[in-house]
Amino acid sequence: MLQVAVVGSGPSGVYAAQTLVQRDGAPEVRVDVLDRLPCPYGLVRYGVAPDHEKIKSLQNNLRTVLEHERVRFVGGVEVGPGALPPDRLLDLYHAVVYCVGAAADRRLGVPGEDLPGSHSATEFVSWYSAHPDVLTDGFQQDGFVRGVESAVVIGVGNVAVDVARILARGAAELLPTDMPDAALGVLADSRVREVHMVGRRGPSQARFTTKELRELGSLPDTEIVVDPAELALDPAYADPSGLPAAARRNVEVMRGWALNPTPGRARRIRLRFFLRPVALRAGADGRVASVRCERTLPDGKGGVTGTGRFEDVDAQLVLRSVGYRGVPLDGLPFDPALGTVPHAAGRVLRDGVPSPGEYVAGWIKRGPTGVIGTNRPCAKETVLSLLADAPELARRTVPDDPLAALRAAGLRPVEWAGWLAIERAEAELGRSLGRGVVKIPDWAGLRAAAAREASG
Structure with missing residues (x-):
């Protein structure tokens, strides 16, 4: 039986x-799914917004796979320096498929980016999603x-929409989430009344999906403000018929908001376009107080050019959501320009030559692009490469039970x-708080919950 990690x-x-x-037709394979965390599901658990119950329900489909008789979940195992090095892992399995994502957020590279009150959206999402690497009290401090x-x-992608929506929601709407x-307590005390989403390009080039965008319009007591003059700067705005379907739908949604304002509501989300942040500016207390932006215009080549005109947007909180990057895994080759592991159809390349038994899938293979479903064909391509190599891989001698090793x-x-x-402990925690399931946000709590099974 082929042993794969x-x-x-x-x-x-x-x-x-x-x-x-x-x-169908593949040799029998036993798979150990390793994760550094004691909890499965990756970004479905720690990246999908807590108020997106339908998307989070994808965990049920992933769960079915992890409960397959020839699949084992092996959490709490870190691969890398000071832990389990890739070469040692390859001694234990016929093949290893690395699906480690893109863990680092991109930076703006502008003055003031590290002022108090300036954070990455990644950090914010991890905090409200209870990722144990993020100190629970970090934002309070x-x-x-x-x-x-x-x-x-x-940023004007789905993550930016998520964090804007969470900031604009009231405590009563977040209470039923995990x-x-x-x-929840910190956000319940929020007095945020205005959220600006800022993009350096136009509405037709925004990266959010229409479904996510429309959700903003359904937030209680929240006005969505779009400046018709900014929309009109986009050459595709007047006639969006040549745009891809998703971009065309986005433009039509924003056109509707621009033409039909709903003033007088308690909160506002402003969608701003053709503004490029060039600096974060501090107030008298040393914290961020505004974002200086340069007005941009389309350059006719799909990009933008600066105009030399500037605008300051007041803000006591700044969350950057300008993308992710893969990080090197010690022991694997890495392309720093692309933030990915070099590969050919998923086969890891070392000095341009496929490395026997080593494969990649997901963001570390293709970069941080696509939606959750994009991972399925990506993983399939890699696995087909692995299965084609199976006769040669099976010649290697590995332990009968790598987990014992x-x-x-x-x-x-x-x-x-x-x-x-851990699941049972989170359900118990929720009941004790008069809520549904509530996530355990720290390493100690997760380890203690998992240990209950061993001690029981």
Whole structure:
């Protein structure tokens, strides 16, 4: 039986495991899905906004794969320096598929970016999603929403829409979610009344999906403000018929908001276009107070050019959402320009030559593009390469049970039963707070919950 390790339990990793064990005509494969965290599902658990219950329900589909008789979840195992190096992992399995995502956020590279009150959207999302790497009280210590009336979200993609929506929601709307209690308490005290979403290009080039965009218009007591003059700067705005379908729908949604304002509501989300942030400016207290932006115009080549005219947007909170980048994994080759591992149809390339038994899928393979479903064909391509190589891979001698070898090396993996214990603990926590399921936000709490299964 072919023994395969998949590193990463997000959608790309689980789709890779699914294809490996369900592919018709393929040799029998046993898959261990390894994750640094004791919890599965990757960005579905720690990246999808808590008020997006329908998307979060994808966990049920991923769960079915992880409960397959030839698939094991192995949490709490870190691959990399000071942990389990890739070459040692390859000693234990016939093949390893790395699905480690793109963990770093892109920076703006402008003065003032590190002022108090300026954060990455990635950090904010991880905080309200209870990722254990983010200190639960980190935003409280920074003041976060204390004294904040106006916030700027830099970026016009789905993550930017998510964080703008969470900032604009009231406590009653967030209470039914699995948001950790500390985060819920902070946001319940929010006095944010205006959120600016700022993009350096035009509405036809925004990266959000229409469904996400329309959700903004359904927020209670929230006005969506779009400046018709800014929309008109986009050459495709007057006649969007030549745009891809998604962009055309986005333009029509924004056209509707521009033509039919709904003033007098308690909160406003302003969609701003053709503004390029060039500096974050501090107030008298040393915290961020405004974002200086340069007005841009289309350059006729799909980009923009600066005009030398500037505008200051008041903001006591700034969240940048300008994309993600892959980070190097010690022991694997890495292309710093692309932020990906060099590959050919998923086969890892070392000095241009396929490395036997090493594969990649997901964002670390193709870069941070696409939606959750994009990971399925991406993983399939990689697995087909692996299965084509299977006769040669199977010649290598590996342990009958790699998990036993991991334990012998001193690692303490969290298996599926440990994850189920975490689920039960989060349900109990929610009941104690008079809520539904509430996530445990810290490493100690997760480890203690998983250990209950072992001690029981």
